[in-house]
Amino acid sequence: xxxxxxxxxxxxxxxxxxxxxxxxxxxxxxxxxxxxxxxxxxxxxxxxxxxxxxxxxxxxxxxxxxxxxxxxxxxxxxxxxxxxxxxxxxxxxxxxxxxxxxxxxxxxxxxxxxxxxxxxxxxxxxxxxxxxxxxxxxxxxxxxxxxxxxxxxxxxxxxxx
Numbered sequence: 001x002x003x004x005x006x007x008x009x010x011x012x013x014x015x016x017x018x019x020x021x022x023x024x025x026x027x028x029x030x031x032x033x034x035x036x037x038x039x040x041x042x043x044x045x046x047x048x049x050x051x052x053x054x055x056x057x058x059x060x061x062x063x064x065x066x067x068x069x070x071x072x073x074x075x076x077x078x079x080x081x082x083x084x085x086x087x088x089x090x091x092x093x094x095x096x097x098x099x100x101x102x103x104x105x106x107x108x109x110x111x112x113x114x115x116x117x118x119x120x121x122x123x124x125x126x127x128x129x130x131x132x133x134x135x136x137x138x139x140x141x142x143x144x145x146x147x148x149x150x151x152x153x154x155x156x157x158x159x160x161x
Contacts, residue, residue, distance in 0.1 A: 051146070058103050058112075058149045064142040066104040066150055069135065079156055083130045086122035090160060094120045097157045098127040106147040108136035116153065127156045 068075040096119035103112040113131050115124045131154070141150030 062141040067139040069138040
C-alpha cells in the first residue's frame with residue numbers, strides 16, 4: 001500500500017514539474033522578438049540603444065535572457081522546495097497558478113516583484129515571498145554584450161494533494 005502511495009506522489013510531482021516547465025517556457029518564450037524597452041523614450045527600434053538607455057531601461061526582450069544558476073529547471077526546483085502552502089489557503093481548499101513578474105537587474109539581483117495573475121491574497125503573498133528569496137541570477141540579460149535589466153515572469157502552481 002505504501003509503495004502505491006509513493007508511486008502516486010511521485011507521479012503527481014512529475015506532472016507538477018512538467019506542467020510548471022511548460023508554463024514557464026510558454027511565458028518566457030511568448031515574448032520573443034525584437035528588443036523592446038518599457039521606456040517610451042527608446043521606442044525607436046531602428047536606432048541602436050545608447051549606453052544610457054541600456055543602463056536605465058528595463059527590457060522585455062533581449063539578445064540573451066538572464067540565466068539562473070543551474071538553468072530554468074533549477075529555478076523551478078528552488079521555488080518548489082522553498083514554497084510553503086499557506087495554512088488558510090490549504091484549509092479553504094484554494095488552489096491555482098500565480099504568475100509573478102520581477103526584474104533581473106544588471107548584476108543578477110531581483111527587484112520590483114509583482115503578481116501578474118492572482119489566486120488569493122495569502123497564496124499571492126507566499127509567491128512574492130519565495131521569489132524575493134531567490135539568489136542572484138548567474139548571468140544577467142544582455143543586449144549587444146551589455147548587461148541590462150530584464151522583466152522576467154515565472155508561474156508558481158499551488159496544488160493540494
